[in-house]
Amino acid sequence: MMNYDKKILEVRNQTNALPSNLTNEDCEICSLAQLDATLIPIIFSLIFILGLVGNSVVIYTVLRNKAMKSVPNILIVSMAVGDLILILISVPFTAAVYAFPHWLFGNFVCKLNAFLQTVSLGVSIFTLSVLSLEKHNAIINPFKYHRGTMFHRTVFITALVWAFATVLAIPDAISYYTFHIPDEDNSTFRSFCYPYPVSWPRWYSRFHVTFHALVYYLVPLSLIAYSYIKMAQHLLKSTHSDNLWDFQKNPNKNGNTGKLYKHNTFLDVR
Template sequence: MDSTTHAANATNVSAIEHVPYHMRPETYIVPVVFGFIFLLGIIGNGTLIFIVLKNKCMRNVPNIYIVSLSLGDFLLILISVPFTSTIYTVRNWPFGEVVCKLNEFLQDMSVGVSVFTLTALSADRYTAIVDPMKKHMGNPTRRTVMTSFAIWIVAICLGVPDAAISYVLFTGLHPDDANGVNVCYPYPLDWQTWYPKLHTFWKFLIYFLIPMVIISTYYSLMAKNLMLSTQNMPGEKAEKGSGAQHAAKQMEARKKVAKMVLMFVVLFVICWAPRHLFNMWFHFSPWSREQFNSGWQAFRIIGFCMSFINSCLNPVALYCLSKQFRKYYNRYLFCWCRRSPDLQTTEPNSAMYNFTSTVRRGSANSYTMVTSQTAAV
């Protein structure tokens, strides 16, 4: 999905292109950053997938989505990151057209899986909080697996056009360049300027703006429901009693669920917003070629690196926010840590565990709080 990076590299945008590669700071900084991304992403995402697959008690609805999210990130980091790290390091694209197409495809597929899964997670949390009875109708696990499978199919289909169109372009970076260079390029030259603009705007809508609007809507409705339920929760007004304490714990658990998913979304926005902003400016500002300077170059590289950093942050967020995931990470990665007793006697409903939802039943004067198998913090 690094179409604008290729476009900027393949056009005479400024005198920056005249600076020799060995004198550019990104020649040395980007490979170090991508090496960190590779190690943290492979270990973090790989361990997360292993935790859920190995431990039956961790296989629940939210964790299915999270494994799907991690699998997309894992494939991107494993296959694409080693090749993409060279874009700012070497003058020529050295890997040929097949790797060029594969690289573009994997980037599109991964971001599609990420943003669509985050949207599905937000919808799942909305249902669990606002209408928990509906969430447990039918077979939730099967429905989640089918939804995840559909997300992968859609993400793959959206990545195919770039894979088909991308090619290795031989071009000069500026008029005085007699030798020219090879770049992995996603825009056919005979499609002129209309396709790059359409391509950039389409990806901004599909991979960023529309999903964020949908997720924001879900979270606004969740926040409204949580505020109302806090005011109307039975037993809340009582100063003492186990019913009021249980209701307060259930409310706190539901808030933790929403906070964790929201953290995934916030990380995605922070990591992807700079790249989308640069792409939109580069292709739609009539003065972008004239205004392109060292500041925009730095912003472009930062956005480029941050979009890949997002692929290794979700396991870190889970480690910080989820007690059960943290215990399993400590168990499998930090063998010198004392093994937690909780891991030896896990309950059937403790999956990412304390992600609980409440279901109201009975008459107007009586409610039954039902703990569902969701996830844990």
């Protein structure tokens, strides 16, 4: 895999005129690199347009209508803002990575791009987790779910989500940097945005990948799965209890006695 990436880097650094000593494998890799440089920016352009319009409409619609300022919609707006930041800042630079053979935007933009990508990722995933918990609370404890208090609490939780996502993104803002590779004549350099400084410990790259997998995938997935499983169990149990109640409250139906135990309480509905 490393040899393949190295060959792609070498081929992408070539000029438009292909040297005659390229092998068939090099030509195949070159064709893939040229396809990436053309197709992927087009796809990112479509993502940019659709994401910009879609998220802007969501934010405008919710903020414009007071009736839509509910707990779920506040969380949805939070995700839309995070996605909008990603689309406006990171998508163009990511598309440029495929369109150009090297990084053109300097060290600051390299760090900013990585930082905002991680912030947007955290906001989206953590907000989805909070949204699943809010649904869980609304279904499991409906009498404790008051719109007024829950609205202000959700705004506070949303602020905490943004703060937490921002703090977790700080290491990426620190670690990402631009390194320079000289050309063959050593007269010019090509820059690349890279996440792991050479001076940092070698274990950091593994820790970084493992940490992201846990915090941004496994833990939220487990939390969301737990919430929806508990909601499904509660709804199935409630449906069964309601059907049993409707079936037994008529004393003349199927010889029923009209007596029912519900929620561990003896009820006589005759």
